[in-house]
Every structure is written in C-alpha cells, then in structure tokens.
Amino acid sequence: MSFYVTTPIFYGNGEPHLGHAYSTMAADILARHMRQRGEDVFFLTGTDEHGEPIAQAAEREGITPQQLVDRSAEQFRDMVGKVDSTNDFFIRTTDPGHIERVQRVVEQVKENGYVYHGTWTGWYCPRCADFKNESEVGPGDTCPIHEISLTREEEENWFFRLSAFQEPLERMYVENPGMIQPDFRRNEALSFIRSGLRDVSLSRSKLSWGVPLTWDADQVMYVWFDALLNYYTALGYAREGEDLTSRFWPASWHILAKDILKFHAVYWPAFLLAADLEPPQRMFIHGYLLMGEKKMSKSLGNVLDPFEVIERFGADALRYYCFREVSFGQDGSISTAGFESRYETELANDFGNLASRTLAMVVKYRDGVVPEAEPDAALSADFDSLPERVCALLDEAQIGQALEEIWVLVRRLNRYVEESQPWVLAKSPDDAARLDQVLYGLVEGLRVVTLLLHPYLPNSSATLLEALDHSALELDGFGTRPGGYTVERIPPLFPKLEAPE
Numbered sequence: 327m328s329f330y331v332t333t334p335i336f337y338g339n340g341e342p343h344l345g346h347a348y349s350t351m352a353a354d355i356l357a358r359h360m361r362q363r364g365e366d367v368f369f370l371t372g373t374d375e376h377g378e379p380i381a382q383a384a385e386r387e388g389i390t391p392q393q394l395v396d397r398s399a400e401q402f403r404d405m406v407g408k409v410d411s412t413n414d415f416f417i418r419t420t421d422p423g424h425i426e427r428v429q430r431v432v433e434q435v436k437e438n439g440y441v442y443h444g445t446w447t448g449w450y451c452p453r454c455a456d457f458k459n460e461s462e463v464g465p466g467d468t469c470p471i472h473e474i475s476l477t478r479e480e481e482e483n484w485f486f487r488l489s490a491f492q493e494p495l496e497r498m499y500v501e502n503p504g505m506i507q508p509d510f511r512r513n514e515a516l517s518f519i520r521s522g523l524r525d526v527s528l529s530r531s532k533l534s535w536g537v538p539l540t541w542d543a544d545q546v547m548y549v550w551f552d553a554l555l556n557y558y559t560a561l562g563y564a565r566e567g568e569d570l571t572s573r574f575w576p577a578s579w580h581i582l583a584k585d586i587l588k589f590h591a592v593y594w595p596a597f598l599l600a601a602d603l604e605p606p607q608r609m610f611i612h613g614y615l616l617m618g619e620k621k622m623s624k625s626l627g628n629v630l631d632p633f634e635v636i637e638r639f640g641a642d643a644l645r646y647y648c649f650r651e652v653s654f655g656q657d658g659s660i661s662t663a664g665f666e667s668r669y670e671t672e673l674a675n676d677f678g679n680l681a682s683r684t685l686a687m688v689v690k691y692r693d694g695v696v697p698e699a700e701p702d703a704a705l706s707a708d709f710d711s712l713p714e715r716v717c718a719l720l721d722e723a724q725i726g727q728a729l730e731e732i733w734v735l736v737r738r739l740n741r742y743v744e745e746s747q748p749w750v751l752a753k754s755p756d757d758a759a760r761l762d763q764v765l766y767g768l769v770e771g772l773r774v775v776t777l778l779l780h781p782y783l784p785n786s787s788a789t790l791l792e793a794l795d796h797s798a799l800e801l802d803g804f805g806t807r808p809g810g811y812t813v814e815r816i817p818p819l820f821p822k823l824e825a826p827e
C-alpha cells in the first residue's frame with residue numbers, strides 16, 4: 327500500500343523554530359512507522375517561497391527575494407536534518423518543476439470554467455496572505471492571528487469560483503467524517519463551509535514575486551494556491567525521469583496546524599476538484615506549542631530554538647518530549663523545566679535504565695547469551711496485540727496515544743524487574759530456569775518496545791537494536807524471537823544532564 331504524508335511548507339521569510347519542527351517530527355514519525363510496516367512511503371516537506379512578505383523582507387535587507395529564500399531554504403533544510411527527518415524530498419516553490427506544474431493545473435481550472443476576471447475589495451492580512459471575510463476581522467480592523475492592522479485592498483484580479491464548491495465540500499465531509507482529524511476541526515471546517523463560500527482571488531496584480539499566470543503576464547498566482555499545490559506538483563518531479571503522481575496521489579495525510587485549516591480544508595480540496603484531481607485522503611490538524619500562554623512564532627518574538635534544545639538533549643529527546651507533553655491535536659505548553667523532568671524520569675529512568683540493566687543482567691548472569699525459555703504467561707498477556715494497537719492508533723495519526731500505549735509496557739517491564747528480582751534468583755542454582763524465563767521475557771519485551779519506539783527515538787532505538795543484535799526494523803510480536811543470540815552492554819542511552827552554564 328502507498329502512504330504519502332506531508333508537512334506544511336514553511337514560509338521562506340522566517341527562521342525555523344520548534345513549531346515548524348513539530349509538524350516535521352509528527353510527519354516523520356508516521357513515515358518511519360509506515361516504512362516499518364513495509365508500506366511504500368513518500369514523505370514531503372519544504373519551503374513556501376513566494377508572496378508579499380518575502381518580497382518585502384528582501385527589500386528591507388537590500389537583497390533579492392531569490393537570495394532571501396535561498397538562505398532560508400538552507401536553514402529549513404538544516405532544521406529538518408537536525409530533527410532527523412527522513413523526508414523523501416524537500417520542495418521549494420521556486421523550483422522550476424513546481425512553477426511549471428502550477429501553471430498547468432491552474433490552466434486546467436480555468437479551462438473547466440472556474441476562473442473569471444473581477445475586482446476585489448476587502449480586508450487583507452499581509453502576514454497571513456489572506457483576504458478576510460467580515461467575520462474574520464478582529465476589533466479595530468485587525469488580524470486576530472497576528473494582531474496587526476488589516477489593509478483595505480482593491481484590485482483587479484482573476485477569481486476562483488470557490489462558491490461552486492460549497493455543496494460538494496459539505497457533502498464530502500459529511501460522507502467522510504474521518505477526513506479531517508480531530509473531529510472538532512472537521513466541525514469547524516463544516517461550519518465555515520456552511521456559513522457560505524465566497525469566490526476568492528486567484529491572482530494578485532500588485533506583486534511580481536510569484537508564479538506568473540500564463541494568460542495574463544501582469545498577474546501572479548495568489549500565494550496560497552501556489553503553496554498548496556506543492557503537495558501535488560512535487561510528485562511530478564521529485565525523482566528525475568519518474569512521475570510518482572499515480573503511485574502516491576491522493577496524499578494519505580496532510581499534517582498542519584490549526585491556523586491554516588481553512589486553506590487546507592476549504593480552498594485546497596475545492597481547487598483540486600476544479601482541476602479534476604482527487605482531494606487528499608485525510609488531514610490532521612494539530613495545535614500550537616505554547617511558551618507560557620502564547621504561540622511561538624517569529625512575529626510574536628517568543629521563539630524557542632530547536633537547535634539549542636537538540637544540542638543539549640538530542641533529537642530523540644525533543645521528538646519524545648513534544649508528543650508526550652502535548653496531546654497531538656490540542657494546544658499545549660512546553661517549557662525547559664518540562665523537558666528536563668521528562669528526560670530524567672521517563673527517558674533516562676524508565677527507558678534508559680530498563681535497557682541498561684536488562685542488557686547488563688544478561689551479560690552478568692548468562693555471559694550475554696539470551697536464554698532459550700518460555701516467557702511468563704502474565705507478561706506475554708500484557709504484550710498481547712501491542713503492535714496491533716499501536717498500528718491502529720497511528721493509522722489515525724494518534725501519535726501521543728500510541729506513544730502512551732508503548733510506554734505502559736516500558737513501565738510494565740520495569741515493574742517486572744522489581745517483582746521478579748533477577749539478582750535474587752541469580753544467587754540460587756535452583757532458580758536457574760526461572761531466571762532464564764525472566765531474562766528472556768525482559769529482553770523480548772525490550773526488543774518489542776524498542777521496535778515500536780523507533781519512529782519516536784530513531785537514534786537510541788538504533789543503538790539498542792544493535793546491542794540486541796537485531797538488524798530488521800519490522801514490527802514484531804512478543805515471544806517471536808527465540809533466545810540463543812548474544813547481546814552487549816550499552817552506555818546510558820540518556821545520560822544525566824550537565825547543569826547549563
């Protein structure tokens with residue numbers, strides 16, 4: 327089965343922050359997990375490089391927009407690498423391959439009768455790059471998201487006949503209730519659609535930094551349509567000489583945050599339908615990571631640098647923390663103190679110690695050879711259908727709940743050590759068979775949870791799997807690998823933190 331997951335493409339006028347990393351890590355967890363299940367996976371991320379804010383930022387710096395986005399694309403590529411993202415391609419909307427394909431799709435939309443010429447008057451937020459309905463305008467004609475004054479715009483544009491899709495979109499979401507997750511976001515999208523869809527500008531005339539319309543050289547594509555199309559165009563040119571579109575379209579999951587729900591849940595499927603293309607299968611709308619009370623964002627000036635966090639804690643710890651601390655789909659506060667506490671109690675103690683002492687005991691009591699034994703029935707029962715449960719949750723992009731499901735078993739294994747007291751068993755030769763059973767169960771449990779944790783903790787799970795002499799990443803059930811193989815000790819997976827200077 328093919329599995330195609332995307333992140334939003336990041337604005338090329340900002341610097342990467344943890345909010346961007348969050349969407350990337352979420353998509354990466356799903357991509358890695360699906361690869362473990364043997365699915366045919368494509369994972370896309372990239373940068374959104376056209377539009378007014380970028381042209382303006384470049385002008386302020388006295389450089390060309392191209393120079394600005396070249397620099398920022400490198401920063402985002404770097405961020406994506408540092409969080410250990412395994413994206414299969416990094417799209418930039420200034421790629422000639424993208425531009426060409428955007429032009430082709432919009433021509434199709436025009437040919438199908440959904441484009442007309444008109445005059446736009448209304449409120450516009452340059453930061454959102456969004457034309458606001460009266461209901462979306464904050465007090466004093468401000469943008470409720472960016473808390474800046476909206477501008478009154480009037481210009482000649484080409485329009486997209488969004489209004490024609492009110493009924494088809496409503497029907498689509500009623501008939502496919504799982505398409506937008508979580509459910510409350512689907513309801514939000516539905517109520518926006520039901521409140522009435524007005525046609526929207528498809529192009530801008532006061533701007534030159536964008537994809538030119540082929541039939542009107544004075545106009546460039548409205549940046550949101552240009553940007554949304556990345557999900558589709560990338561498949562056409564990501565692999566030289568190969569078109570991946572029929573293999574991966576429609577996308578399995580778009581991962582995005584709540585501020586861009588309208589564009590993804592309303593404009594995007596409408597535009598695809600207008601071009602005779604299939605809408606994405608599903609989208610997951612996550613919340614904001616908050617520092618204190620506020621969303622982290624460059625324009626609000628309260629950015630937590632993911633690079634610093636990774637340097638100190640490692641990418642695994644960042645990936646783990648974000649999905650453990652904040653329920654995926656909700657807003658949630660993050661903090662350095664929160665990081666440290668989970669690092670210490672959960673990663674270092676629950677998981678790191680379990681791994682170290684399990685391996686150490688096998689080395690000490692059995693010369694490193696995993697005993698060939700039947701596992702404890704009670705322990706087996708607790709592991710029963712664990713991989714299936716985790717798969718079912720991740721099929722629904724329930725990244726935090728799947729992690730919780732795994733962690734219950736990490737804790738179970740720790741309790742098993744305490745209950746069975748292998749160090750006591752080791753003292754009496756009469757208990758040798760029981761010790762074999764306990765050690766086998768521990769190693770097997772550790773192996774199963776480590777495989778399941780691979781998408782969350784790609785580095786420490788790799789170290790651990792190597793120590794377990796286990797090279798395959800496929801998910802496995804408890805008790806399926808017989809003993810008789812040799813394991814090694816490992817240094818602490820999550821060493822104690824030095825106090826920062």
Ligand code: MSP
Binds near residue numbers: 337344348349614
């Ligand atoms: N360029 C558009 C997306 C176009 S997709 C066709 C954009 N870019 S963005 O750089 O502003 O944001 C990219 C993603 O990061 C968005 O989903 C955004 O909501 C998410 N995040 C930005 N800050 C965030 C947090 N503080 N917390 C969680 N995610 C947030 O929007």
